Amino acid sequence: MTVIENHLIRMLPARERQRILAICEPVPLILADVLCTPAKRTRYAYFPTEGFISLLTSTSGSPELEVGMVGREGMLGVQMVLGVSATPLRAIVQGSGTAWRVDAGAFRKELERSPMLRRVLNRYLYVLMIQLTTSAGCLRFHQIGPRLARWLLMSQDRAHADSFRMTHEFLAYLLGVRRVGITVAANALQHSGLIAYHRGDLTVLDRNGLEMAACGCYEADRKAYADTLDSR
8 A cells, every 4th residue: 555545644744644654554444344342442543545434333222323434534543532542432344445554552652742643633533523413413313315315425435436335234234224214215216316226236326416315414524524624
């Protein structure tokens, strides 16, 4: 891996960028791999360059729900910026790809050394907080169809491709609904010409139409990122 493709790393000045890359190693992101679990000490920070990671939460006796997503625009393990070694969320690879991985101890030392790294990651932490709180409201108040459209847009943004692999079962699991609900919502999007779906292969056909079908949470997330990080 020779090209820097993680947005947070790219935002750093050249000297800080070289230092963080010097302590990173390239690793594959393998579909369904669990990268961290709640209440366990974080061993690594991950800066995805391709693929994406789902952030899941659960309550006793209930299925897990996806509340956040991390691709090349962000990182996994950002709670270490706050001096916290564990996360309340489970992280699972949702889209295969690659990432820069850095040992937690080395990452904390670099945080102490680099005020610019802390500044960038503090801003990203704020953006992630917005994503998590937006997801909570979205899960509670919005219908399955607009939520599914939002989720597909978020996945496409991080997959950097029009087509990606996704089953109805996995979508139902992530969105916290029954499989039949996902089937109805996906069929409606397909009949409208917005997506094509066949045996787990999903293709976005009409990006603009999908944005119109999504709830306002998608645009709110994009605006938060642009206002906080892209306009430093």
